[in-house]
Amino acid sequence: MPDSAFKDVRNLALFSQMADESFSALMRGAFVQNFPAQIELITEGDPSDFLHVVLSGSVDLFSAWNGRETSLATIRPISTFILAATVRDAPYLMSARTLEKSRIALIPSQNVRAVFDNDGSFARAMVAELAQCYRSVIKAQKDLKLRTSLERLANYLLRHQRRAGGARSFELECEKRRLASVLGMTPENLSRAFRGLQPYGLQVDGTRVTITNAAELEKFAKPNPLIDDATT
Amino acid sequence: MPDSAFKDVRNLALFSQMADESFSALMRGAFVQNFPAQIELITEGDPSDFLHVVLSGSVDLFSAWNGRETSLATIRPISTFILAATVRDAPYLMSARTLEKSRIALIPSQNVRAVFDNDGSFARAMVAELAQCYRSVIKAQKDLKLRTSLERLANYLLRHQRRAGGARSFELECEKRRLASVLGMTPENLSRAFRGLQPYGLQVDGTRVTITNAAELEKFAKPNPLIDDATT
């Protein structure tokens, strides 16, 4: 594994506190690979052979059932995914595919479990990570069950605006069809939802979104830290 | 804390492997309390002062936003809840209330965090627990995003039947209005959904459900281990 990738992985909160020898043991047999866009990295139901780390690019976690499909999360650098499946030695619950050209580090799941059994500080870092993941999904669940699609979109845009630096105008960073899937609606409905938010001061031109009246939009969206704050 | 409760807590997978002195430190200042039905134990947004353990009875985890409310999970003995908030020292994302007369052990969150910092085997048990919780919510998310309400009900009933021993006829163990909330629908719609499943061999009389034609119901419900298996 190249030195830069090695350092990137090492600097993740999940790995930064562990002993050097633990980290070495972890990375034995690990490797980095470049993937083009739209490659399926893992398939739900498969056994978890590798813990994945997105070094660059982005990855879509999705799931299918009965001919339907839904996006559950987007993984951006630098972070891991499918940690829970790895540590439980259980089948993946979600599939993953690259959204763009991406660089992924693959760490043998066996190593993760073995090191985890011996290194308490790694176990502690894992707890922090998993608790965070868990809380994120709970928030997503609340978003989905308590809000209409229009409210979900409004809050998504406010969150995205903050993440993008808070400027009035910003770019959507994914295809609208995928955004629709993430928000739990159809592409057609997303189109209409964008128009439905115009009265609250929203302008959309392609992938460029402008919030002309943040106060009005927030009054409609009613963002709540217990749903919309990524950090807490 | 009474001896029996002490043992019940100790026997939980989360606590059974840790050293005796760690467990003692954990239980310092812990206590057991009996609550009547419908008591709000914790409120979302509050700081997490205690890790809760349901010893008997049952607890509803729910959340509210903008005048709406939804049930997210039911906790049955013997298990803990709000572990993630406790370990992250973060505010509760959900509220909790007793569904019936319940016996709850309360363990100071400070203890949990302190012991967790020192006892690697406790950290490892916590990882297993949190990974399990995380995967459960992912499954719930898939259930909600990939299925219609009728399909969710059908699969819920098949799951419940298995959990209840597999007999053709079994009792719903919660109020229908709460079941509706868990399944992400209104009580009125749940009523109609029950009728909507009659053609697939379902009979309902009050809280008693009879599956007269399991094959037919499964053909409709298309249960999937990656959504419906509690264990994997």
Place this chain on the structure above:
DNA sequence: TTTCAGCCTTGACAATTATCAACCGTAGAA
């Protein structure tokens, strides 16, 4: 026993969301 409150059900209706088909624009290929 009667009364009453709470849960469930039903019907009528409204809102939301999905589906289907058609069309527009753009970007890459021929």
Place this chain on the structure above:
DNA sequence: TTCTACGGTTGATAATTGTCAAGGCTGAAA
């Protein structure tokens, strides 16, 4: 350049789900 494929949009329509109001049933209190 033209052609074509694809994502996005729009309109018409259907399916799903929610809301409101009314009524039935049951179990506890008077």
